[in-house]
Amino acid sequence: MRPALLLWPPGEPGDARMQVRAFTECVDDLDVDFSMAPRHALVSELLALCVEPPTETTHDGDFVWRWTTAERLQALLAIARASQGPMTQAVAHCGHADCGGQVEMELGLEGFALHTADAVDWTAPDGQSLRLRLPRGGDLVEWSRQLDQDPKQAEHWLARRLIERADGTPMPSGWVLPPTWLAPIALALNEADPLTALSLTVVCPFCGREVAVDVDLEMLLVESLRSRQRRLTDEIHQLAVHYHWSEAQIVALPPWRRRRYLSRLQADLA
Incomplete structure (x- = not known):
């Protein structure tokens, strides 16, 4: 059947x-x-x-x-x-040093349902309008290889790989990504894909304070x-x-x- x-x-x-x-x-x-x-x-x-x-x-x-x-x-x-x-369950610990209690969470799976985008538009510090595509499964394979070969440059390599075009024009071969762009590019990608680096705020049942998990x-x-x-x-x-x-x-x-x-x-x- x-x-x-x-x-x-x-x-x-x-x-x-x-x-x-x-x-x-x-x-x-x-x-x-x-x-x-x-x-x-x-x-x-x-x-x-x-x-x-x-x-x-x-x-x-x-x-x-x-x-x-x-x-x-x-x-x-x-x-x-x-x-x-x-539903699914998750367990964390209170991050407050004077508590450390175990926090149990019930997570509704359908609450994480999203219509995902394939790419995002981002304005670079120099004013260019860049088109960033979200990483794909195949990128993870290549990124793993880069981590093995040159871990210090792997993040830079991936960010450069994800830039499709600037002001509607494909990026020229040999173009070098400015290092200062890495952090804002990562932020733009995280905003387009908020679940990959998910952070939840919960209340600790022991101390009553909010905890970022x-x-x-x-x-x-x-x-x-x-x-x-x-x-x-x-x-x-x-x-x-x-x-x-x-x-x-x-x-x-x-x-x-x-x-x-x-x-x-x-x-x-x-």
């Missing part, structure tokens, strides 16, 4: 940018190695498994590398929403999917030992049926 698909962002069907299925609904999901590094490779594998792109996009497995980092994060949000429901949303979602895979592996082990079913047969069962079988097993073994 074909897995159910979730439209994202939520809202009118005609506004949806993508359709996704839940993770752990197909036996191939068991092959995902969550220890894979770098992280962008792991995220790309998850997206390639669970995202069904719009019909005008060729599903060649490489489409996720052509998406911007913002769109990739939206896809990961959609997969998490389809897999675990509308930096949230690595991508890592948070990846870890939630890792937990789902672990739970499914545990369920497969228990059912396979007692019923001698294959992985594919067990994964094909709806979750509610797996829970019912497991409940019966627990009752029999009690």
